[in-house]
Amino acid sequence: MNLILLFESDYSTTNRAVISDRRFHHIRLFHQPALGQQLRVGLLNGATGSGTVIGLTDQSITLEVELVHQPPAALPLTLLLALPRPKMLKRTLQTITSMGVKQLYLINSYKVDKSYWSTPALQQDNLREQLLLGLEQAGDTVLPEVHLRKRFKPFVEDELPEIARQTRALVAHPYHAVPCPGASDEATTLAIGPEGGFIPYEVEKLQACGFEAIHIGQRILRVENAVPVLLARLFPI
Numbered sequence: 001m002n003l004i005l006l007f008e009s010d011y012s013t014t015n016r017a018v019i020s021d022r023r024f025h026h027i028r029l030f031h032q033p034a035l036g037q038q039l040r041v042g043l044l045n046g047a048t049g050s051g052t053v054i055g056l057t058d059q060s061i062t063l064e065v066e067l068v069h070q071p072p073a074a075l076p077l078t079l080l081l082a083l084p085r086p087k088m089l090k091r092t093l094q095t096i097t098s099m100g101v102k103q104l105y106l107i108n109s110y111k112v113d114k115s116y117w118s119t120p121a122l123q124q125d126n127l128r129e130q131l132l133l134g135l136e137q138a139g140d141t142v143l144p145e146v147h148l149r150k151r152f153k154p155f156v157e158d159e160l161p162e163i164a165r166q167t168r169a170l171v172a173h174p175y176h177a178v179p180c181p182g183a184s185d186e187a188t189t190l191a192i193g194p195e196g197g198f199i200p201y202e203v204e205k206l207q208a209c210g211f212e213a214i215h216i217g218q219r220i221l222r223v224e225n226a227v228p229v230l231l232a233r234l235f236p237i
Helices: 022-031 086-098 114-118 126-137 152-164 200-208 223-234
Strands: 004-006 011-013 018-019 038-043 048-056 062-070 077-082 103-107 145-150 170-173 186-193 211-214
Touching: 004 018, 004 022, 004 126, 004 186, 018 022, 018 048, 018 103, 022 062, 062 200, 077 086, 086 103, 086 223, 103 152, 126 211, 145 152, 152 186, 152 200, 170 200, 170 223, 186 223, 200 211
Parallel strands: 004 038, 077 103, 077 186, 103 145, 170 186, 170 211
Antiparallel strands: 011 018, 018 062, 038 048, 048 062
16 A cells, blocks of 8 residues: 545545554554654545644544545546456556556457356446545545446447547457557547457458457466556557
8 A cells, every 4th residue: 555545535624634444454564653654645636645644543543634635647548358257357457556547338249258247246336436546545535437238239330439539439349450559648538358369250340340450479378467568568658
């Protein structure tokens, strides 16, 4: 936890926050705080700054909060990700969030097992938990927006053209593709399929929306590895 995320519900006064949940137990275990010590904090979807320890018990910690900095800049990216298996989804959500993605579409694909869409990992509270962990890791405060799209064709035909309009539209595909372009701050829409890639029909539908197929070499990576590799290549992170 490189940043202690605060919520509006933590505040007892304008600049005083009381924490008593898992964040408190983490602070006590790893920071071993003392009165007067400053901790790095940030308000969810707000600014970052410092929290001075002004109260400490076995059940809670009280911080005097001063927020003076803006969170890290977001990546200029909309990410379309074929829904990974649940265990990988949790890790991938944390990675995506820590790298600055703010718009994520979890989409269907022929190779996505139907059972994945019924996993508890997709419930709002569980999604939020993984996103918060990613924010804490990166020292960010702005929660990503996650959109679920269970039908590939209607999404690509009805929504995607507007989403990708006036962006660098790319689909990561291990076959019949050009090398991944270099880093740029250009607004980008990136589609990443399941392991082994989208099926040809899906690639063709994406290409019909203006997407260019790109690859990152001969090796086919797991989704949780492909995501950070692609983002590191496409953006000056």
